[in-house]
Amino acid sequence: GAGVSQSPSNKVTEKGKDVELRCDPISGHTALYWYRQRLGQGLEFLIYFQGNSAPDKSGLPSDRFSAERTGESVSTLTIQRTQQEDSAVYLCASSPSSGRETQYFGPGTRLLVL
């Protein structure tokens, strides 16, 4: 079956613009995660969705970052008024449930803010 897909694969934007990043999780996976990976660094947790529960937003770095998820499907991560320090790879992952299940990662969206 299809894995986690993300779009766009690359995004170049100007400082101050808003960007939207999309994630399509594996069908049937109820849990969805967003992480950020800066160049040469590990992954930083941003936000977690589980079914209809309130999302865990504890990793969002500022109020410029927000995310939504429609039911148990597509999620969108929005960054408003982008800054150069937002340049990173944004990775989405999904897992079958909220247990200690394997998280399956998408290929990421490479964001460059000029």
Place this chain on the structure above:
Amino acid sequence: QQQVKQSPQSLIVQKGGISIINCAYENTAFDYFPWYQQFPGKGPALLIAIRPDVSEKKEGRFTISFNKSAKQFSLHIMDSQPGDSATYFCAASISGFQKLVFGTGTRLLVSP
């Protein structure tokens, strides 16, 4: 206390050798410790994972060793192959809190 410290940052091993990557954590509430493998341009993929009720887990050429008292765990890659050249991340999580806390990664190069 949420950090996972990973070393070395980079590693060069000859083909057939043993690659060893180490991680340490502080938060004793962590109870799930996966290792992820990432190739350039790809997302990380789960390689192997361990829970603290066992001290070692082996899958093929990959072994996790876990030392609960020292709060350390390590990945051993036996008979390393050029195809193993990738970046490896250790991670940890707490039951009921689904986010993974990742180490900073180790770039492994296996020379032919």
